[in-house]
Amino acid sequence: MNRMKLNNTITNIIFIIVSYAAVSLIVTSGILSRQMTSLIIPIGVNIILAVSLNLLTGFLGELTLGHAGFMSLGAYTGALITVNTELPEMIGLPLALIAGGVVAAIFGLVIGVPVLRLKGDYLAIVTLGFGEIIKSVLTAMEFTGGAQGLSGIPKYTTYKNFTIVFIFVVITILLIKNLVYSRHGRAICSIRDNYIASEAVGIKISKYKIMAFVISAFFAGIAGVFNAHNIGILKPDNFDYNKSIEILVIVVLGGMGNIKGSVIAAVVLTLLPELLRDADNFRMLFYAIVLIAMMLFNNSGLRERMTSWIKSKKQVKTATGGE
Amino acid sequence: MALLEVKNLGISFGGLRAVDDFNISVEQGQLYGLIGPNGAGKTTVFNLLTGVYRPSDGIIKLAGRSIIGKTPDEICQIGIARTFQNIRLFKKMSVLDNVKAALHHQIKYSLVGSLLHLPPYSQKETEMNEKALEILQVFDLDSEAGTLASNLPYGKQRKLEIARALATNPKLLLLDEPAAGMNPNETGELMETIRLVRNKFEVTILLIEHDMKLVAGICEYLTVLNFGTELLTGEPEAVLNDAKVITAYLGE
Numbered sequence: 001m002n003r004m005k006l007n008n009t010i011t012n013i014i015f016i017i018v019s020y021a022a023v024s025l026i027v028t029s030g031i032l033s034r035q036m037t038s039l040i041i042p043i044g045v046n047i048i049l050a051v052s053l054n055l056l057t058g059f060l061g062e063l064t065l066g067h068a069g070f071m072s073l074g075a076y077t078g079a080l081i082t083v084n085t086e087l088p089e090m091i092g093l094p095l096a097l098i099a100g101g102v103v104a105a106i107f108g109l110v111i112g113v114p115v116l117r118l119k120g121d122y123l124a125i126v127t128l129g130f131g132e133i134i135k136s137v138l139t140a141m142e143f144t145g146g147a148q149g150l151s152g153i154p155k156y157t158t159y160k161n162f163t164i165v166f167i168f169v170v171i172t173i174l175l176i177k178n179l180v181y182s183r184h185g186r187a188i189c190s191i192r193d194n195y196i197a198s199e200a201v202g203i204k205i206s207k208y209k210i211m212a213f214v215i216s217a218f219f220a221g222i223a224g225v226f227n228a229h230n231i232g233i234l235k236p237d238n239f240d241y242n243k244s245i246e247i248l249v250i251v252v253l254g255g256m257g258n259i260k261g262s263v264i265a266a267v268v269l270t271l272l273p274e275l276l277r278d279a280d281n282f283r284m285l286f287y288a289i290v291l292i293a294m295m296l297f298n299n300s301g302l303r304e305r306m307t308s309w310i311k312s313k314k315q316v317k318t319a320t321g322g323e
Numbered sequence: 324m325a326l327l328e329v330k331n332l333g334i335s336f337g338g339l340r341a342v343d344d345f346n347i348s349v350e351q352g353q354l355y356g357l358i359g360p361n362g363a364g365k366t367t368v369f370n371l372l373t374g375v376y377r378p379s380d381g382i383i384k385l386a387g388r389s390i391i392g393k394t395p396d397e398i399c400q401i402g403i404a405r406t407f408q409n410i411r412l413f414k415k416m417s418v419l420d421n422v423k424a425a426l427h428h429q430i431k432y433s434l435v436g437s438l439l440h441l442p443p444y445s446q447k448e449t450e451m452n453e454k455a456l457e458i459l460q461v462f463d464l465d466s467e468a469g470t471l472a473s474n475l476p477y478g479k480q481r482k483l484e485i486a487r488a489l490a491t492n493p494k495l496l497l498l499d500e501p502a503a504g505m506n507p508n509e510t511g512e513l514m515e516t517i518r519l520v521r522n523k524f525e526v527t528i529l530l531i532e533h534d535m536k537l538v539a540g541i542c543e544y545l546t547v548l549n550f551g552t553e554l555l556t557g558e559p560e561a562v563l564n565d566a567k568v569i570t571a572y573l574g575e
Binding site for chain 1: 373375394395396399400404405407411412413414415416420423424425426427428430431432434436437438439440444447448451487488490491
């Protein structure tokens, strides 16, 4: 048991090192076009967003459509700190990250408490509304730059400084994975599976729902800070419900409650629009078609049939003694 | 003093009086049966005892402490665990995790320990695994610890639900129709298991059941519920042969 765990840890560490090496190779060597290379940060941001949203939809089992709202809170908080203070990057960025995460988490708590009594589609609508309210407030306020947006944000986390984003992606994945495989995670999953039984075995549902909301919002806020310091300009419109749905699509495509799936889906779906750039006007059409095809492949049992078909082919080969 | 003391318990849903003036007194270590025709209010009584519903009037005391107004999770921690008439397992979790989820308050570590998998995490998780497997062993489920709960056959799902309830270390265990949907063989086996559970875990059991063979076979005391009120209380033999009870079940 312990040995297996150790082996797992080693495999994970090797995987992290290899992927870090791969990313730095891509960035430094310039084998990919600049557009593709600059997608490294959006990929990282989307991974953090998808993995944190998966905690809510996949593990807690609650459909929420306001993740972009949490993200925007983090983005604006972080950006306002780095824009309005003269702190050096070494202090400014960590401060922005912490503040962005904490502010988003506080709003996670604020939204978490009233929606405790809501389930399913009702919760989805309320969180959708929450996201839109945040967007409207950001548009109406003066210190956020209103509809014009907030510009002049120092570009601390562009693809050239991908290391810090990479580190936070790893931290997010590890922490959420650790959480899921713990007594707290079990409590969260049990609420998803049967909240009545969950209460009956002594689990305080409200506490764990709020916990999941706060943790999820915290990471969404951090993703927002990275996003802000990558693009350099923030507009409320970038955080409308389309963004929330984009994240949800990643989670659904990767599989509810599947962290690895979320990571892969985040990479694929962030690259896809760029890969389809040649298709020009039909880009979004192709994007949608690919999305539908992938969903069908994932959910209709096609994948199972294909893997079993490959397996049976292999078995025939070994049975006949190979070629 | 009785372990569970219920006096004048009643609840109304709008104009419907589902349970009215219900009294029961279950002694420590007893195997008590609650029977009655369909719609008599048996499950409603369970829901009142576990805090799912709040009674309109009456007293519920566990070991001398009132539990009225407490939430289901608090009542579970005080010492009442239950199973459900229609099985409610954590379907997408493994058999082992179902029991471990119920050990939530028995073996603890902090949220930080969870997030970072600090040393207490592995230590307590090992402890949890051992404890959960020990409970599963009683029900012959330890070999299926890794199976998804939804993939278990029906009879085993019922057993797992009892195992999960016991993991919360209850003083009083409420079983809601444990033999529902079982064939005579399985029911016989279940009777043995229930006896074993009572002796091994030193738990008091209150059960709802329609299978009269099971009721007569293992219950030491019975209360019959009809139209939300107590019809008769006594030893199984006397109760099951009583004219009023037979009328309640079969009509005039």
